[in-house]
Amino acid sequence: MNRQIKLLESKRIVIKLGSSIITNDGNGIDEACLLGLVSQIKKLANDGKEIVVVSSGAIAAGLKILGITKRPRELCELQAAAAVGQMGLLKIYEQLFSQCNLISAQILLTHEDLSNRERYLNARSTLNNLIKKNVIPVINENDTVASDEIKFGDNDTLAAMVANLLEADLLILLTDQDGLFSDDPRKNDSAHLIEHAYIDDDKLNSLANDSISSTGTGGMITKIQAARKAGLSGAHTIIAFGRRENILTEISSNNFYGTFLECREPKQFARKKWLADILQSKGKIFIDSGAVNALVEKGKSLLSIGVTRVEGNFDRGEVVKCFDSEDIEVAQGLINYSSNELNKIKGLSTDKIESILGYVNEQSLIHRNNLVIMRSKGK
Numbered sequence: 001m002n003r004q005i006k007l008l009e010s011k012r013i014v015i016k017l018g019s020s021i022i023t024n025d026g027n028g029i030d031e032a033c034l035l036g037l038v039s040q041i042k043k044l045a046n047d048g049k050e051i052v053v054v055s056s057g058a059i060a061a062g063l064k065i066l067g068i069t070k071r072p073r074e075l076c077e078l079q080a081a082a083a084v085g086q087m088g089l090l091k092i093y094e095q096l097f098s099q100c101n102l103i104s105a106q107i108l109l110t111h112e113d114l115s116n117r118e119r120y121l122n123a124r125s126t127l128n129n130l131i132k133k134n135v136i137p138v139i140n141e142n143d144t145v146a147s148d149e150i151k152f153g154d155n156d157t158l159a160a161m162v163a164n165l166l167e168a169d170l171l172i173l174l175t176d177q178d179g180l181f182s183d184d185p186r187k188n189d190s191a192h193l194i195e196h197a198y199i200d201d202d203k204l205n206s207l208a209n210d211s212i213s214s215t216g217t218g219g220m221i222t223k224i225q226a227a228r229k230a231g232l233s234g235a236h237t238i239i240a241f242g243r244r245e246n247i248l249t250e251i252s253s254n255n256f257y258g259t260f261l262e263c264r265e266p267k268q269f270a271r272k273k274w275l276a277d278i279l280q281s282k283g284k285i286f287i288d289s290g291a292v293n294a295l296v297e298k299g300k301s302l303l304s305i306g307v308t309r310v311e312g313n314f315d316r317g318e319v320v321k322c323f324d325s326e327d328i329e330v331a332q333g334l335i336n337y338s339s340n341e342l343n344k345i346k347g348l349s350t351d352k353i354e355s356i357l358g359y360v361n362e363q364s365l366i367h368r369n370n371l372v373i374m375r376s377k378g379k
Contacts, residue, residue, distance in 0.1 A: 008254060010169035010236070012050040012131075015041070016159035020176035021242035022057030022089070028064045029057065029089060033243060035096050037174075040248035041136065042100040047252065050131050052166060053138045054159040055093070061085030086140070093138050103135045108142035114161050117317025117334060121370075124165050125362065131166075156222040160229035167369060171230040172251060173223050174242030179259030180204070180220060196260045199231040204261075224261075231263040281332060283312025283320045283339055285365075292324050295331050296375055301364035302331070304353060307346040314339045316361060333371035336362040 017037065024030045041051050059078055062085025063071065072078060090106050097104040107127065113119040130137050141158050156173060163171045183191035197204055204224050220239075227237035240247055240258030250256035287295075291306025302322065314320055314335060321332040337345070342365065345353050354360050 008252075011048065012052075012166060012168045013044070013170045013172060014052045014054060014159055014163045014166065014168045014230075014235075015172045015248070016054040016155055016174060017056060017242060018155070018173070018175045019056040019060045021174050022055060023060045023064070029061050029092050031092055031096070034092065035099070036245070037242070037248065038093075038096045038100050038102070040246060042102055043249055044252055045102065045134070045136070049252070051136055052127065052131070052162060052168070053136060054155055054162055055089070055138050055140050056155045058082045058085040058089050058140055061089050089140075090138075097136060103133075105130050105135050105137050107137050107139045109139060109158065109162075110142045114165060117319070118315060119317070120165065121317045121334060121336060121362075127162075127166055156226035157229065160226035163230040163235045164233040167233055168230070168235045171227065171235050171237045172248070173226065173237065173239045174247065175223070175239060176241065176243070177220070177239075178241045178244075178257060179239045180224070180261075193257070194259050196262065199227050199237065199261050199263050227261040231261075231265075234263055234265060236263050237261040281321045282314035282318040283310070283335075285310055285320050285322045285335075285342070286327075287322050287324065287330065289325070291322075292330050295322070295368075295371070296373055299368060301368040302333070302366040302371065303350055303363075304337075304342070304345045304365055305347060305349050307342065307365065310339055310342050310346060312339060316341075320366075322366075329374045331366075331371050331373045331375070333366040336365055336367070 015037075017034075021033060021037075022029060041053070044051055059071075059081045062081030062083065063069075065084050065088065066081060068077075068081065072081075086108075093104055093106075107123075109123065113123055127137055139158070139162055141155060159171060159173065162168070177185075178193055180194045180197070181191045182194060185191040223237075223239050227239075230237055238251055238256070238258055238260055240251065240256060244250075244257065247256060247258075251258070285302075285307055286309040287302065287306045288308055291302060294300040294306065295302060308325070312320070315338050316336060317334060319332060320335045322330045324330050335342070341357055341361075344356050348356065350363050
């Protein structure tokens with residue numbers, strides 16, 4: 001499969017907008033630039049693409065409003081700037097998306113939201129629901145409460161984690177540079193753009209001069225690291241100049257100037273391997289032959305009606321293993337209900353969950369995208 005096909009077939013796309021794109025060199029929000037990007041997002045949405053925006057700029061915007069000319073080092077100062085800037089940034093996004101007849105929603109995340117299993121599932125469910133309703137999520141790190149221990153450190157990493165969370169096909173990192181170069185083009189006139197490379201190519205390490213703009217925290221090293229993180233679940237990555245006219249529509253038509261970092265592994269295989277690497281089981285579920293067939297042969301999600309027995313104590317978002325009647329492992333994955341809840345709804349059809357529990361977390365116990373099959377078909 002060539003680059004053209006991979007880009008044209010990308011349906012779910014995470015777009016990261018760096019501070020250098022959001023702001024006028026730190027002098028407030030660049031509404032004209034943002035409007036151009038939002039207009040292009042409208043075109044992508046009209047073409048059936050599912051778009052999620054990861055936005056920087058809150059701290060830079062807040063520093064401008066507060067009259068602070070130099071980025072402070074103290075975390076409390078940055079958090080204060082973020083609290084002020086987030087208000088203005090959200091208002092501008094809402095106005096611009098509304099002008100393009102799109103509904104937007106703000107999502108603030110910290111590292112803990114994606115490392116804690118229950119929060120991971122909550123974030124995933126909320127974002128998928130918004131996308132289903134044709135809403136454009138605008139995500140930023142929750143700088144107002146983040147500490148050194150839980151900060152993503154830069155929104156490149158956040159964007160990659162969101163790409164993993166949502167199983168995105170493509171991650172677009174829009175920055176103040178045209179892409180990844182053989183050397184720093186500002187210091188070496190003979191430096192040339194790397195138009196294509198594989199995410200797992202070790203040569204990328206030597207190509208990333210860690211240049212950092214005055215308004216942001218990420219350089220090319222963080223972008224390569226983000227591309228590799230996104231590749232763990234099968235996403236490709238593009239690094240491009242965000243102020244280039246029609247950059248997003250050019251990317252969608254595979255006619256752009258930038259760097260394409262390709263993931264070699266098939267998306268589904270990469271995703272399953274990523275899940276398998278992070279899974280540590282907290283309990284066991286025994287399922288009937290119908291459920292085994294649905295999981296292994298048909299690639300379905302696990303439903304409550306197929307569960308016969310539950311062992312162990314686990315919370316929503318933790319990992320459980322699924323066994324058949326002969327105590328042979330069939331699958332493992334992230335559970336949407338606690339062991340206490342599951343003991344109440346096991347063997348029951350999905351439509352009875354609400355009457356028993358009084359609420360419904362998810363229609364499935366384990367969604368197929370959060371499930372790793374441990375048995376080959378036909379066994």
